[in-house]
Amino acid sequence: xxxxxxxxxxxxxxxxxEHGHEPSGVLNWLTSTDHKVIGKSxxxxxxxxxxxxxxxxxxxxxxxxxxxxxxxxQHTYNELFTMHGSLMLYLFAGPFAFxxxxxxxxxxQVGAPDMAFxxxxxxxxxxxxxxxxxxxxxxxxxGGAADFGWVAxxxxxxxxxxxxAGPDMWIVALVLTGFSAIFTxxxxxxTIFYLRAPGLTMFRLPIFTWNxxxxxxxxxxxxxxxxxxxxxxxxxxxxxxHIFTTTGGGVPVLWQNLFWFFGHPEVYILALPYxxxxxxxxxxxxxxxxxxxxxxxxxxxxxxxxxxxVWAHHMFTTGVVLLPFFSLMSYLIAxxxxxxxxxxxxxxxxxxxxxxxxxxxxxGFLIVFLFGGVTGVLLAAPPVDxxxxxxxxxxxxxxxxxxxxxxxxxxxxxxxxxxxxxxxxLRERLGQASFWFMFIGFWVTFxxxxxxxxxxxxxxxxxxxxxxxxxxxxxxxxxxxxxxFISVAIxxxxxxxxxxxxxxxxxNPWDGQTLEWAAASPPVHHNFTWLPxxxxxxxxxxxxxxxxxxxxxxxxxxATDGLVGVATTxxxxxxxxxx
Amino acid sequence: xKVESHLLLFMASFGAVIALIYWFFSxxxxxxxxxxxxxxxxxxPGGYYFWWSRRMAPRPEDRPEAxxxxxxxxxxxxPGSSIWPFVLGLGAAMTAxxxxxxxxxxxxxxxxxxxxxxxxxxxxxxxxxx
Ligand code: HEM
Ligand SMILES: [Cu+2]
Numbered sequence: 151x152x153x154x155x156x157x158x159x160x161x162x163x164x165x166x167x168e169h170g171h172e173p174s175g176v177l178n179w180l181t182s183t184d185h186k187v188i189g190k191s192x193x194x195x196x197x198x199x200x201x202x203x204x205x206x207x208x209x210x211x212x213x214x215x216x217x218x219x220x221x222x223x224q225h226t227y228n229e230l231f232t233m234h235g236s237l238m239l240y241l242f243a244g245p246f247a248f249x250x251x252x253x254x255x256x257x258x259q260v261g262a263p264d265m266a267f268x269x270x271x272x273x274x275x276x277x278x279x280x281x282x283x284x285x286x287x288x289x290x291x292x293g294g295a296a297d298f299g300w301v302a303x304x305x306x307x308x309x310x311x312x313x314x315a316g317p318d319m320w321i322v323a324l325v326l327t328g329f330s331a332i333f334t335x336x337x338x339x340x341t342i343f344y345l346r347a348p349g350l351t352m353f354r355l356p357i358f359t360w361n362x363x364x365x366x367x368x369x370x371x372x373x374x375x376x377x378x379x380x381x382x383x384x385x386x387x388x389x390x391x392h393i394f395t396t397t398g399g400g401v402p403v404l405w406q407n408l409f410w411f412f413g414h415p416e417v418y419i420l421a422l423p424y425x426x427x428x429x430x431x432x433x434x435x436x437x438x439x440x441x442x443x444x445x446x447x448x449x450x451x452x453x454x455x456x457x458x459x460v461w462a463h464h465m466f467t468t469g470v471v472l473l474p475f476f477s478l479m480s481y482l483i484a485x486x487x488x489x490x491x492x493x494x495x496x497x498x499x500x501x502x503x504x505x506x507x508x509x510x511x512x513x514g515f516l517i518v519f520l521f522g523g524v525t526g527v528l529l530a531a532p533p534v535d536x537x538x539x540x541x542x543x544x545x546x547x548x549x550x551x552x553x554x555x556x557x558x559x560x561x562x563x564x565x566x567x568x569x570x571x572x573x574x575x576l577r578e579r580l581g582q583a584s585f586w587f588m589f590i591g592f593w594v595t596f597x598x599x600x601x602x603x604x605x606x607x608x609x610x611x612x613x614x615x616x617x618x619x620x621x622x623x624x625x626x627x628x629x630x631x632x633x634x635f636i637s638v639a640i641x642x643x644x645x646x647x648x649x650x651x652x653x654x655x656x657x658n659p660w661d662g663q664t665l666e667w668a669a670a671s672p673p674v675h676h677n678f679t680w681l682p683x684x685x686x687x688x689x690x691x692x693x694x695x696x697x698x699x700x701x702x703x704x705x706x707x708x709a710t711d712g713l714v715g716v717a718t719t720x721x722x723x724x725x726x727x728x729x
Numbered sequence: 730x731k732v733e734s735h736l737l738l739f740m741a742s743f744g745a746v747i748a749l750i751y752w753f754f755s756x757x758x759x760x761x762x763x764x765x766x767x768x769x770x771x772x773x774p775g776g777y778y779f780w781w782s783r784r785m786a787p788r789p790e791d792r793p794e795a796x797x798x799x800x801x802x803x804x805x806x807x808p809g810s811s812i813w814p815f816v817l818g819l820g821a822a823m824t825a826x827x828x829x830x831x832x833x834x835x836x837x838x839x840x841x842x843x844x845x846x847x848x849x850x851x852x853x854x855x856x857x858x859x
Contacts, residue, residue, distance in 0.1 A: 276818025348789030348800035352732035
């Protein structure tokens with residue numbers, strides 16, 4: 151049945167139109183084209199994959215807790231870290247952001263009744279789910295799951311070195327989830343371009359929505375390249391194509407070239423959504439507008455653009471790439487990222503800070519990601535990269551970046567929007583406990599890995615000799631992993647309690663600023679019965695606090711912010727859009 | 730529509746400039762081809778939006794002073810519940826799995842996919858939209 155969605159007018163509060171028999175239960179899950187149902191399915195599915203990959207990480211860390219670990223064989227160990235990385239990156243960090251939270255929140259933030267292409271949206275989810283299950287099912291095959299690392303370097307990934315159905319299922323899984331990501335990308339762009347509420351100009355969109363727009367564009371740039379490369383890899387494995395083999399005139403390094411042309415934008419596809427979540431959370435819980443709103447947007451756009459031109463910094467050690475070009479570009483990315491940091495601090499500066507769980511996770515993100523960024527800049531220097539390539543230094547670095555954004559940033563977003571998505575509050579004390587376990591556990595796990603890397607411990611090894619002297623630090627790191635496990639367990643308990651003994655959430659429990667908080671929690675079918683007038687990037691705030699609207703705030707801000715204000719007037723939004 | 734088109738056109742020009750620089754420094758066909766494709770990806774929709782943005786009046790969502798009532802009325806037709814995306818997804822997955830399990834999987838998969846496409850068309854006709 152097709153439904154006509156009407157835009158509510160500010161004067162009338164129309165009754166929710168009768169839309170007959172929408173199915174419920176499992177049938178609703180199978181047939182719904184509502185972005186809220188699909189977004190929730192995506193969120194839950196990706197969190198399940200996160201937990202699975204987390205369990206694999208715990209097994210990995212247990213194996214490494216003592217030298218000559220005997221929990222798993224070298225072969226199983228290879229499968230474990232490959233699937234841990236693949237699940238975390240392809241099935242959790244990306245889909246959780248653009249399929250889960252963005253799917254749910256972006257239409258609400260732009261004041262739309264649904265995504266632009268609801269059935270395509272549902273198809274995305276089914277491709278994602280079947281793809282994810284295919285990847286996991288690799289463990290059930292005779293030869294086991296894929297074991298060539300999440301980057302599947304040639305020639306390791308060819309039919310001789312990695313025979314069997316498991317690696318093929320990994321390839322098919324990525325083709326399926328790749329298409330699902332592309333469809334979601336199209337949907338997000340179309341929704342933001344075509345379904346915004348009146349008055350909600352592009353330069354009034356919430357930063358999360360802006361970041362999702364740039365992310366969606368990056369998805370459209372990057373994922374087709376991955377899909378193409380995977381098909382070529384399959385041809386190599388089964389049709390004897392010799393594209394990535396040295397025999398027969400192929401070039402193994404071509405795989406790296408193709409993969410990283412996808413892979414580095416992918417890193418930002420995994421980061422930008424979380425930057426957006428954190429920005430919205432910081433602004434809401436500082437009770438201030440985003441500091442340097444336009445600067446934030448231009449930083450996002452430049453990060454997005456630059457990220458397409460740095461791919462070969464992952465290939466420095468191959469000796470075939472243009473070192474100065476890629477090194478320079480990688481340094482350039484640090485500039486917009488720095489601007490973002492500056493603006494995050496500026497947003498909190500002299501705000502009235504409310505340290506809810508979401509806010510704690512957002513601040514945790516700032517700290518962790520800052521560290522990851524600093525070590526990343528170190529690695530962008532080819533000499534450092536040559537020294538630490540393939541050691542635990544790199545493992546620690548990319549966990550700082552990925553864990554920092556996807557887990558700290560992602561949980562900030564999850565705690566922030568959970569009331570909107572479920573109509574229920576989470577328990578604050580449990581939430582804060584899970585934060586502290588996670589924050590402490592994180593450093594205990596990954597600081598020792600930096601040191602291990604400097605002591606020369608290579609990554610992807612299942613055992614090491616006691617004489618290397620790596621045992622102590624490895625023990626500490628494993629204890630940290632258990633702390634992280636406890637933190638996630640506390641959070642699951644928190645979800646369970648909110649399910650069994652709900653505390654009802656109002657439409658706007660956090661005194662939020664952007665349009666999603668004008669809808670009920672959870673929003674009714676087709677989302678809005680009422681929309682406030684949009685006169686700035688925080689319409690709901692302006693409506694609820696007529697005594698201190700965004701425009702008034704700007705004027706007083708410019709008068710009093712002194713040094714900080716002067717230093718960034720170039721980046722602050724000084725009023726209306728000039729279109 | 731202006732800002733939207735400028736965003737895409739900016740991406741396109743960035744891709745084009747980088748493609749040029751990269752080509753003259755490296756003579757690497759692979760990377761240059763991908764960067765060129767990136768530029769085209771921005772140019773095509775960006776150019777289209779730009780062309781339109783100069784020919785149409787700003788929509789309510791492009792006007793900073795627009796009132797909510799300016800956009801009142803039907804936003805669009807949104808499909809209700811439908812089983813066909815699920816069937817299509819399953820069909821596509823089984824078709825893709827033919828790469829692992831062999832041809833038989835594609836037969837089932839394509840059957841499902843084709844029936845899903847027919848199903849969606851019939852459903853839309855009946856619903857009266859699209
Ligand atoms: C739950 C806490 C986590 C722990 C304890 C953990 C632990 C580990 C360890 C020890 C390795 C190295 C295995 C080796 O090289 O021998 C690893 C690899 C990896 N992890 Fe994690 N990790 C965690 C969370 C995450 C998250 C949240 C992400 C991404 C969003 C992630 C992404 C990766 C990737 C991409 C690899 C590389 C896999 C490869 O070498 O192919 N991890 N992890
Ligand atoms: Cu990179």
